[in-house]
Amino acid sequence: MTTPLDHIRNFSIVAHIDHGKSTLADRLIQLTGALEERDMKEQVLDSMDIERERGITIKAQTVRLNYRAKNGEDYVLNLIDTPGHVDFAYEVSRSLAACEGSLLVVDASQGVEAQTLANVYQAIDNNHEIVVVLNKVDLPAAEPERIREQVEEVIGLDASNAVMISAKTGLGVPDVLEAIVHQLPPPREGDIAAPLKAMLVDSWYDAYLGVIVLVRIIDGVLKKGQTIRMMGTGAKYLVERTGVFKPARVNVDELGPGEFGFFTGSIKEVADTRVGDTITEDRRQTAKALPGFKPAQPVVFCGLFPVDAADFEDLRAAVGKLRLNDASFSYEMETSAALGFGYRCGFLGLLHLEIIQERLEREFNLDLIATAPSVVYRLNLNDGSVKELHNPADMPDVVKIASIEEPWIRATILTPDDYLGGILKLCQDRRGIQADLSYVGKRAMLTYDLPLNEVVFDFYDRLKSISKGYASFDYHLTDYREGDLVKMSILVNEEPVDALSMLVHRTAAEKRGRAMCEKLKELIPHHLFKIPIQAAIGGKVIARETISALRKDVTAKCYGGDVTRKRKLLDKQKEGKKRMRQFGKVDIPQEAFIQALKMGD
Numbered sequence: 300m301t302t303p304l305d306h307i308r309n310f311s312i313v314a315h316i317d318h319g320k321s322t323l324a325d326r327l328i329q330l331t332g333a334l335e336e337r338d339m340k341e342q343v344l345d346s347m348d349i350e351r352e353r354g355i356t357i358k359a360q361t362v363r364l365n366y367r368a369k370n371g372e373d374y375v376l377n378l379i380d381t382p383g384h385v386d387f388a389y390e391v392s393r394s395l396a397a398c399e400g401s402l403l404v405v406d407a408s409q410g411v412e413a414q415t416l417a418n419v420y421q422a423i424d425n426n427h428e429i430v431v432v433l434n435k436v437d438l439p440a441a442e443p444e445r446i447r448e449q450v451e452e453v454i455g456l457d458a459s460n461a462v463m464i465s466a467k468t469g470l471g472v473p474d475v476l477e478a479i480v481h482q483l484p485p486p487r488e489g490d491i492a493a494p495l496k497a498m499l500v501d502s503w504y505d506a507y508l509g510v511i512v513l514v515r516i517i518d519g520v521l522k523k524g525q526t527i528r529m530m531g532t533g534a535k536y537l538v539e540r541t542g543v544f545k546p547a548r549v550n551v552d553e554l555g556p557g558e559f560g561f562f563t564g565s566i567k568e569v570a571d572t573r574v575g576d577t578i579t580e581d582r583r584q585t586a587k588a589l590p591g592f593k594p595a596q597p598v599v600f601c602g603l604f605p606v607d608a609a610d611f612e613d614l615r616a617a618v619g620k621l622r623l624n625d626a627s628f629s630y631e632m633e634t635s636a637a638l639g640f641g642y643r644c645g646f647l648g649l650l651h652l653e654i655i656q657e658r659l660e661r662e663f664n665l666d667l668i669a670t671a672p673s674v675v676y677r678l679n680l681n682d683g684s685v686k687e688l689h690n691p692a693d694m695p696d697v698v699k700i701a702s703i704e705e706p707w708i709r710a711t712i713l714t715p716d717d718y719l720g721g722i723l724k725l726c727q728d729r730r731g732i733q734a735d736l737s738y739v740g741k742r743a744m745l746t747y748d749l750p751l752n753e754v755v756f757d758f759y760d761r762l763k764s765i766s767k768g769y770a771s772f773d774y775h776l777t778d779y780r781e782g783d784l785v786k787m788s789i790l791v792n793e794e795p796v797d798a799l800s801m802l803v804h805r806t807a808a809e810k811r812g813r814a815m816c817e818k819l820k821e822l823i824p825h826h827l828f829k830i831p832i833q834a835a836i837g838g839k840v841i842a843r844e845t846i847s848a849l850r851k852d853v854t855a856k857c858y859g860g861d862v863t864r865k866r867k868l869l870d871k872q873k874e875g876k877k878r879m880r881q882f883g884k885v886d887i888p889q890e891a892f893i894q895a896l897k898m899g900d
C-alpha cells in the first residue's frame with residue numbers, strides 16, 4: 300500500500316555547522332517512535348565513526364517517520380539528511396532537488412552564519428517552502444526575537460511562524476512536526492498509473508546487499524521483480540528488494556509516487572549508478588527523463604604515497620575499496636622519482652581530502668605521505684590546445700605555454716567587527732578582490748573573490764585563528780582566470796624533490812620559496828656532509844639555505860662497553876629511518892614533508 304500524496308511530506312534540514320541539525324533530526328526520529336529509546340545511539344544519522352568523532356555529516360541519508368498529527372491523520376514524513384560542509388555542496392544540492400520543503404535551523408544564540416546563507420539559498424533555488432526553526436533557546440545567550448528579525452532582514456524570509464525550540468531538551472520539538480505537516484507542501488506531482496519514473500538520489504556499497512540505491516519516486520511504482528533501466532547509462536537491472544529506512548532498513552512491497560526508499564539489484568559498483576539519473580521500467584518506459592545532474596568534479600588533487608614502498612599493494616586495495624562508496628573521490632596511479640609508486644587523487648575540497656586521508660590511515664592502517672594539494676590549472680599551449688594540469692610535476696616546458704588559467708572562488712565570510720581588519724589583510728595577502736562589505740546586525744559580511752590556489756593551503760585555519768574561531772566561511776567556484784603563475788621547484792642537495800614542487804603566483808614565489816627552505820632546514824637532520832636547500836623557478840634559484848655538516852656517532856656515549864645498550868640505540872635509529880625517505884644521499888623525514896607543506900604565513 301502506498302501513501303496518498305497529500306499525506307506525504309518530504310523535507311530536509313539546512314543549517315550552518317553546529318547549529319543543531321543532527322540533534323533535531325534525532326529528536327524527530329525519537330518523537331515519532333521510529334526508534335526505541337534504548338536503541339537510540341547519539342546522532343544515529345551520522346553513521347560513520349569519523350563523522351561521529353568530528354561531528355560532521357558526510358553521506359546524505361534519509362529516514363521515514365510515521366506521524367499522527369493533532370488532526371488525527373497519519374502522515375509519512377521523509378527526512379532527507381544533507382551534509383553541512385562546503386565541500387559537499389553537491390550532495391546538498393541533489394538532496395534538495397528531491398524534496399519540497401526545508402527546515403532552516405538557526406542557532407538562536409549565534410544567528411545567521413555563512414553556511415546558513417549558502418544552504419538556504421540553495422533551498423530557495425529549488426522552490427522549497429521553508430519553516431524557520433530557532434534552536435538552542437535554552438541557552439542563556441539565546442535571543443530568539445532578535446534572530447527572528449535577523450532572518451527576515453538578511454535572508455528575506457517570513458519568520459513570523461518561526462518555531463522556537465531546544466533540540467537538546469526537546470522543548471518545542473512537537474511544534475516542528477506540526478509545522479512540517481501544515482506549512483510544507485506535499486509532493487507536487489505523481490501519477491501511480493503512469494510508467495515508473497524515479498530519481499536516483501544516492502547510492503552506497505553494503506557488504507551484504509551490494510550497492511543500495513536511494514530513490515525518490517515521481518510516477519508509478521517500484522517493486523521487486525521489475526526490470527528497471529537507468530536512462531542515462533542505459534544499464535538494466537532486476538530489482539531484488541525494495542525498502543525504507545526508519546532509520547533501520549525495513550523491506551516494503553513497493554514504493555509509490557512521492558515516496559523515498561531504496562532498492563537493491565545485482566549492481567556491482569557505485570560508479571554504475573549516476574546520481575540524478577532517471578530510473579524507469581524497462582518494458583514500459585517513461586517518455587521524458589528528469590533534467591540531469593552534473594557529476595561532482597574533483598577540484599583539489601594531491602599525491603598519496605606509502606611511507607614504506609612495500610605497502611603499495613595495500614594502498615591499491617584500500618583506495619579501490621574507498622572508491623566503492625565514494626564516487627566523488629578519483630584516483631590514478633602515479634610514480635614519483637622521490638616517493639616511488641602511489642596515487643594521484645582528486646577530491647571535492649580540502650575537508651574531503653582530509654577525511655579520505657584519515658580513513659586510509661585509520662581504517663586501512665596505512666602510513667601515508669601526502670604531497671602539496673593542488674588545484675586544476677588550465678594551460679593554453681602555443682599550439683592552440685588546452686591541457687588540464689592536476690599535478691605540478693607534469694607541467695610542460697614553459698616555452699610551450701601561452702598562458703595559465705586558475706580557478707577562482709567567491710567566498711562569503713561573516714565575522715564579528717573586531718576581527719575584520721585581520722581578515723581583510725588575510726584576503727588581500729591571498730590576492731583577493733573585495734566584492735562587497737555589509738553588516739548583518741553587529742557582524743560584518745564580506746564577499747571576496749579569491750584564487751582557489753591561495754585557499755587550499757591553510758586559508759581556513761588562518762581565518763579561524765585570526766577570528767578566534769568566530770568567523771564563518773563558505774565558498775563556491777566561479778570561473779577560471781588567467782594568472783602569472785610559475786612552477787617553483789625545491790632542490791635538496793641539488794636534486795629536485797618533485798613532491799614539493801608547486802605552482803605559485805610570481806609575486807608570492809620568493810616569499811614562499813624562502814619560507815619553504817627555512818622550514819626544511821629545520822626539519823631535515825644534519826648529515827655527514829653539507830646540504831644545500833634551494834627553491835628555483837626554471838633554472839633560477841630564488842632562495843637558498845644550507846644545512847651544515849655534522850659528524851655524529853650515536854654510539855659514542857656508550858663507552859664501547861655495554862653491547863645491549865649499543866644495539867638498542869642502533870635499533871632505535873633504524874626505526875627512525877623507516878619513516879624517512881631518501882633523496883639522492885639525503886634522508887628526509889616524513890614529518891618534514893607534512894610540515895613543509897602545511898606552511899603558515
Ligand SMILES: Nc1nc2c(ncn2[C@@H]2O[C@H](COP(=O)(O)OP(=O)(O)OP(=O)(O)O)[C@@H](O)[C@H]2O)c(=O)[nH]1
Binds near residue numbers: 319383384464
Ligand atoms: N544548549 C543546546 N545545545 C544544543 C541544542 N541543539 C544542539 N546543541 C548542541 O550543539 C552542538 C551541535 O549540534 P549538532 O546537532 O551536532 O549540529 P549539526 O548542525 O548537526 O552539526 P553538523 O552535523 O556538524 O552540521 C552539539 O554539541 C549539541 O549538543 C540545543 O537546543 N541547546
